[in-house]
Amino acid sequence: MSPRITALAAFTAGVLALAAARFVLAPAPHVTHHHANWAVFVHGERLDLSADRFMEDVAACVTSPEAIRPQDRVHLHENDPDVVHVHHPAATWGQLLANLGMAAGPDYLFTPDGTRHLAAGDSAVTFVRNGERIYDLSNEPVNSLDRVVISFGTEQPEEVLAEQFSQVADNAAEHNEKADPAACMGGHEAESLGERLKRAFLG
Numbered sequence: 001m002s003p004r005i006t007a008l009a010a011f012t013a014g015v016l017a018l019a020a021a022r023f024v025l026a027p028a029p030h031v032t033h034h035h036a037n038w039a040v041f042v043h044g045e046r047l048d049l050s051a052d053r054f055m056e057d058v059a060a061c062v063t064s065p066e067a068i069r070p071q072d073r074v075h076l077h078e079n080d081p082d083v084v085h086v087h088h089p090a091a092t093w094g095q096l097l098a099n100l101g102m103a104a105g106p107d108y109l110f111t112p113d114g115t116r117h118l119a120a121g122d123s124a125v126t127f128v129r130n131g132e133r134i135y136d137l138s139n140e141p142v143n144s145l146d147r148v149v150i151s152f153g154t155e156q157p158e159e160v161l162a163e164q165f166s167q168v169a170d171n172a173a174e175h176n177e178k179a180d181p182a183a184c185m186g187g188h189e190a191e192s193l194g195e196r197l198k199r200a201f202l203g
Contacts, residue, residue: 033146035172036084038093041164042101042109042117043153049081054112056085074142075099079122082169086142093148094138106136109152122154128165133157145172 040047056075073088074096084096096156097103100113104127107119119125127137128149134140139148147168 032087032089034086035175036142036146036148037082037169037172038084038148039168041149041151042111044155046167047111049100050079056081083172083175084142091142092138093140093142096142105138105149109150117152123152124161126151126157128161131165144176
């Protein structure tokens, strides 16, 4: 056997051995996929965010951290405005609002129809997360199982907590156990053989 063939065979054997080791030993990549529940109220009326224009196209969902676009990080699916889907560990409530054409801060709430609700007189913005009022939500991460209310109006924080927070769905945990509507690999789905082979040989 010629030295060239011997070297090629040794190189091929090394590549296969390395790939086999990666296949067996390398852990599956961590994929962020968790959920939260929320609602937005304006003057006591819940904002309807169930229209198609507020939903992320499920075909656009990706799992590679390098390929996730801002709109992929945190969004709504399947005309269900109650459940927030999170695909990036640093996704914030402000990013979700921006993806929906909204914005909110301690003294303003901008809604998708272009209306600017500014705190003045008796009207104020109230943020409630997990049963507690917080000053501002925009830079807060969307944590798994969060329950959030964003409210603009004359309601006192106690009223928001009693009357509006109670209307927030409480099914994020159920969605954490389900496959992603976009067929992205969720935290409870096993990596397929094809995905493992691709990761082993291609990295």
